Amino acid sequence: MSPVAHLRGRKPDWLSDPKVWRTEILAGLVVGLALIPEAISFSIIAGVDPAIGLFASFTMAVVISIVGGRRAMISAATGAVALVIAPLNREHGFGYLVAAVILAGVFQVILGALGVAKLMRFIPRSVMVGFVNSLAILVFMAQVPEMRNVPWAVYPLIIGGLALMVFFPKITTVVPAPLVTIIILTVITVGAAIAVPTVGDKGALPSSLPVPGLPDVPFTLDTLTTIAPYAFAMALVGLMESLMTAKLVDDITDTHSNKTRESIGQGIANIVTGFFGGMGGCAMIGQTMINVKVSGARTRLSTFLAGAFLMVLCIVFGAVVSDIPMAALVAVMVMVSFATFDWHSIAPKTLKRMPAGEITVMVITVACVVATHNLAIGVVVGSLTAMVIFAKRVAHLAEVTAVIGPDRTAVVYRVTGELFFASSNDLVGQFDYTGDPDKVTIDLSAAHVWDASSVAALDAIETKYAQRGKTVEITGLNDPSAHLHDKLSGELAAGH
DSSP states (O other), rough: HHHHHHHHOOOOOHHHHHHHHHHHHHHHHHHHHHHHHHHHHHHHHHTTEEEEEEEEHHHHHHHHHHHOTTTTOEOOOOOHHHHHHHHHHHHHHHHHHHHHHHHHHHHHHHHHHGGGGGGGGGGGHHHHHHHHHHHHHHHHHHHGGGGSSSOOOHHHHHHHHHHHHHHHHHHHHSSSHHHHHHHHHHHHHHHTTTOEEEEGGGOOOOSOOOOOOOOOOOOSSSHHHHHHHHHHHHHHHHHHHHHHHHHHHHHHTOOOOHHHHHHHHHHHHHHHHHHHOOOOOEEHHHHHOOOOOOSOOSSSSHHHHHHHHHHHHHHHHHHHHTTSSSSHHHHHHHHHHHHHHHHHHHSSSHHSOOOOHHHHHHHHHHHHHHHTHHHHHHHHHHHHHHHHHHHHTTTTEEEEEEOOTSSSSEEEEEEEEETTTTTTTTTTTGTTTTTSSSEEOOOEEEEEEEEEHHHHHHHHHHHHHHHOEEEEEOOOOOOHHHHHHHHTTSSSSGOO
16 A cells, blocks of 8 residues: 555544544543633633633634644633733724634734744743743632632532542543543532532523624724734734643643644634634633643544534533533642642752752743733743843853963964854953054854854954054854854944
8 A cells, every 4th residue: 555545544543442532522521611611701801792702612622623733732712812802892892803813813824824833942941831830820820719709518519529530530541530520519519409609600601503704893994903903912922822832732742743733723713713703712721731631632533522512512501511510610620730730840859950040030931920811921021031041141151262472473362152242242351452462363263153243343353453553363263153254344333
């Protein structure tokens, strides 16, 4: 059989292996249940009807399962996106929100095609650890309101739910512990008529599928200028959160994902969601952790079924789903937050060995995310902090040593290290312009010239010696450094 025929005839894992099939279906069901209160809560943040968030979660999950680049990752309506577009909905109305979601999807497709996913390589590990830890903290903090000013019965239900998820996997892993927890706690509260907050208290569930349509806005330049800033902000936040989550899932599953395809897929999913009247979204770390880490899902089937089950649960089993106690879902999310947090990163032994700069970056990332409730801001600030610390560290790596000839008619300065804007600032002051002999050689065989600032610094050194009637010869430049120096030397006089 030819390779092409082999690929055509290959079945997905969930079709060829009954165990995978069962795992994916049950994982999709658990995630579908967990998506309902989250989608309703994010709808409230965005200032729209709960059905809008549920529709968005349905279309995002279904579409991304087909066009996305990271298998088993869950995309749906998210708080980060809701925070970005809430002001637009409040000031201009729902039609503008939908139009912004569609435009944000277009931006994401363009950014994905331009290779924005490649920027992920510049995010340091300390920022990634801070992202994961802050995410776990946010997931936990989101459950705190569900534990305030509630009937006393909520607390033993949460504790019981946590105990079930800890001990049930020791009995069997055939059925996901979160699903068992949700079912048992629902049976207990309904059977014993225990009055506790339920999913139904969050808002009315939709009774029919969404229908496609165009946003109710005037198609004018004014509309475009109004929605464009919000759409671009949503596109950036959504991509950053999705790509960071995809990288996290890569590490957990020890598999590779196509980040460019994921970026474009997020855009397509948001475009489709907008045309179906949804509020847009991106990858959801909490639900993704339920799917991948807790339930063990690994294929696109679980993502697709999460969205499909969400609508089936709302439309067909709405009355039953409305009776699910929020305590059950709170217990699931609390367990997710504990499982997500990188406890090794804050262990005393780790902190003693870790460089202070790395710890600082991690703490700043966590602090920014927790303070703003925006993962994108934390990642950007953390990455910038890491760059500043790195630049400061390597700025002092350029060393200059002088060797004067035996007849004292010449001197050779040997420069070692990386020359760029930070290190080259100190370079000019390390030469004895007045006391040196008439012939000066600067040996750069152990250095590399990276930017115009370094070329300008070398020009400045030559100028200072020339003013004293002395000659300078620069030797040892490697090919890239020589090319840059030849191209810019003498052209940067304004910077001397």
